[in-house]
Amino acid sequence: MAAEYALRMGDGKRIYLTEEKILSEIEAGSGNAADLGEIPDLSVDEIDKLAQILMMPGKAVSVEHGMEVPVTHDIGTIRLDGDQGNSGVGIPSSRLVGCMMHERAFGADTMELGHIDYSFKPVKPVVANECQAMEVCQQNMIIPLFYGAMPNMGLYYTPDGPFENPGDLMKMFKIDKARESMEHAAEHLTRDTVWVMQKLFASGADGVNFDTTAAAGDADMYGTLCAVEILRTQFPDMYIEMGMAGEMVLGMHGELEYDGVRLAGLWPHEQAPLAAQAGANVFGPVVNTNTSKTSPWNLARAVTFIKAAVEASSIPCHVNMGMGVGGIPMLETPPVDAVTRASKAMVEIAGVDGI
Amino acid sequence: MADIEGLLHEVADAVISCKKEKVLEAVEKAKAEIPPEEIIEKGLSAGMNQVGVLFERGKLFLPHVMIAADAMTAGVKLLEEGMPAGTQEKKLGVIVNGTVEGDVHDIGKSIVSTMLQPAGFEVHDIGRDVPIRSFVEKAKETDADMIGTSALMTTTLQGQREVIELLKEEGLRSRIKVMVGGAPATQAWADKIGADCYAENASEAVAKAKELLL
Numbered sequence A: 001m002a003a004e005y006a007l008r009m010g011d012g013k014r015i016y017l018t019e020e021k022i023l024s025e026i027e028a029g030s031g032n033a034a035d036l037g038e039i040p041d042l043s044v045d046e047i048d049k050l051a052q053i054l055m056m057p058g059k060a061v062s063v064e065h066g067m068e069v070p071v072t073h074d075i076g077t078i079r080l081d082g083d084q085g086n087s088g089v090g091i092p093s094s095r096l097v098g099c100m101m102h103e104r105a106f107g108a109d110t111m112e113l114g115h116i117d118y119s120f121k122p123v124k125p126v127v128a129n130e131c132q133a134m135e136v137c138q139q140n141m142i143i144p145l146f147y148g149a150m151p152n153m154g155l156y157y158t159p160d161g162p163f164e165n166p167g168d169l170m171k172m173f174k175i176d177k178a179r180e181s182m183e184h185a186a187e188h189l190t191r192d193t194v195w196v197m198q199k200l201f202a203s204g205a206d207g208v209n210f211d212t213t214a215a216a217g218d219a220d221m222y223g224t225l226c227a228v229e230i231l232r233t234q235f236p237d238m239y240i241e242m243g244m245a246g247e248m249v250l251g252m253h254g255e256l257e258y259d260g261v262r263l264a265g266l267w268p269h270e271q272a273p274l275a276a277q278a279g280a281n282v283f284g285p286v287v288n289t290n291t292s293k294t295s296p297w298n299l300a301r302a303v304t305f306i307k308a309a310v311e312a313s314s315i316p317c318h319v320n321m322g323m324g325v326g327g328i329p330m331l332e333t334p335p336v337d338a339v340t341r342a343s344k345a346m347v348e349i350a351g352v353d354g355i
Numbered sequence B: 001m002a003d004i005e006g007l008l009h010e011v012a013d014a015v016i017s018c019k020k021e022k023v024l025e026a027v028e029k030a031k032a033e034i035p036p037e038e039i040i041e042k043g044l045s046a047g048m049n050q051v052g053v054l055f056e057r058g059k060l061f062l063p064h065v066m067i068a069a070d071a072m073t074a075g076v077k078l079l080e081e082g083m084p085a086g087t088q089e090k091k092l093g094v095i096v097n098g099t100v101e102g103d104v105h106d107i108g109k110s111i112v113s114t115m116l117q118p119a120g121f122e123v124h125d126i127g128r129d130v131p132i133r134s135f136v137e138k139a140k141e142t143d144a145d146m147i148g149t150s151a152l153m154t155t156t157l158q159g160q161r162e163v164i165e166l167l168k169e170e171g172l173r174s175r176i177k178v179m180v181g182g183a184p185a186t187q188a189w190a191d192k193i194g195a196d197c198y199a200e201n202a203s204e205a206v207a208k209a210k211e212l213l214l
């Protein structure tokens, strides 16, 4: 009987696959990305290398010497104190303690401060508090400390915000009204994020991280790109990181363009140049994990997409790696075998600049 | 024969073009040659399925899906005018669809509702963060054939099981089918909790609902 290797399904379930099956899953996963994104498949050598990484005997694997990349964190310190199923481990700790633990114990190369709501809009009324926390953290820390939050444009729609919910309007076939609502929300999103970041930059933030850009679709991305552009003009030396919510920009509006490019339906390699154009320093591409497929399928698919994004990008790409993204299974605490294999493949095959 | 296929193609293409007048024109033309059921199944529905696929591939967007759905509904109405009494407005089935308690993710669930409706189902979308009991209550109230549950988090998946358990308690399980979906759900999960089906995306949801309810 052919040897079988311990791998996982996208939902984390343990499975055992032969080398032959691993290779065919890799080919299929890469083919799926190539088909959707209209990008090249992985080459024979890359497929072979990916299979070797997946079949390595150790439980945890690592990159080769000299191939280490910077590791930064999003979601603020919620990874420590969060208890809402979002990879947080529920340890009560202040944000200063959390940030310093990431710097001094976990080896983060940059860190970010974030509010428990982790969206720009709810930070507005507590911005003074955030500025104070930023100053205190900066006085204690050495690594670059960003301020991070989600654009989360859904918060500008009813019942959470002032503009009529486009979902409701669409259901009534009021497409133009729905689009207007999205355009208004995007304007407010730009205005609020710029305002919040002006204050935080004044309080010593080294940069900003727009996390889960486009969660509410193409207008969310539009509002974010505009904010990046304005912040770049006002703060030429600030670090601006723009990370995505999913692999494809959902076309909720369908017609919004940035720099002459329609935003709806863009895949990672098409998103990266726009982030750079707006003035971001780092782009965070995402590829979703399909829970019904194997880890070789998911990882090959993710590596294929990310490799194309890295090649298309003029700025560094720090790929999103975590529960349910980047070829990693959808589990609150992603298993170390899967995380380390996916990370190694992203660095050594996709050529990412950071994680 | 070639002509009939050509006419059906024209109907499907009109749906994909997302233009209501074009759909109505094509349906009007096809009506003279082809039975209405066949136009709905092989013309309108086939086109709508393709719209779903193009949406998932990032080639068509939500407004297009909505316009196509609206156009398809108008096409069906036009055909129903010629159908024998009693078969008119006959829905393929009644589906209650919602996102389970504790979970506010509703983008995907709403897309599923949007696609089920023009496919011929009467859909009651009960929103997000919906208490388990409300799924069952709504199903009773609407005499539903199927309940769809969406969960986007591993922590709220359990709600899908609870809906099934409550249906059993109420003695309704044999009468009401259950379809589960959302990123963390899988076929294996559906099997484990005893759901009737799992669908990965909206077009698959339509196909599976048809399989189960027809």
Ligand code: B12
Pocket (backbone or CB within 6 Å): A084, A085, A086, A087, A150, A152, A154, A212, A215, A216, A245, A246, A247, A250, A288, A322, A323, A324, A325, A330, A332, B056, B097, B102, B103, B104, B105, B106, B107, B108, B109, B111, B112, B148, B149, B150, B151, B152, B153, B154, B155, B179, B180, B181, B182, B183, B184, B198, B199, B200, B201, B202, B205
């Ligand atoms: C957008 C988003 C949000 C938005 C939701 C807006 C909205 N109105 O829906 C906001 C910002 C509000 C949000 C909030 C939160 N989120 Co969120 N969110 C996402 C995100 C980025 C995308 C989800 C999405 O809309 N996808 C697009 C749609 C089209 O796809 P879909 O939902 O999968 O639907 C398709 C299929 O699944 C299927 N389908 C869906 N439903 C159904 C139903 C049936 C019956 C069938 C057959 C099929 C089916 O068909 C659909 C169409 O193809 C995901 C990450 C990701 N990239 O997936 C995280 C994610 C789901 N969120 C996550 C988390 C943790 C949260 C929060 C807890 C964060 C926080 N700390 O506050 C809160 C949740 C609060 C709560 N109680 O629910 C985690 C879940 C982790 C887990 N434990 O599983 C994810 C995976 C991100 C992550 N990796 O950490 N989120």
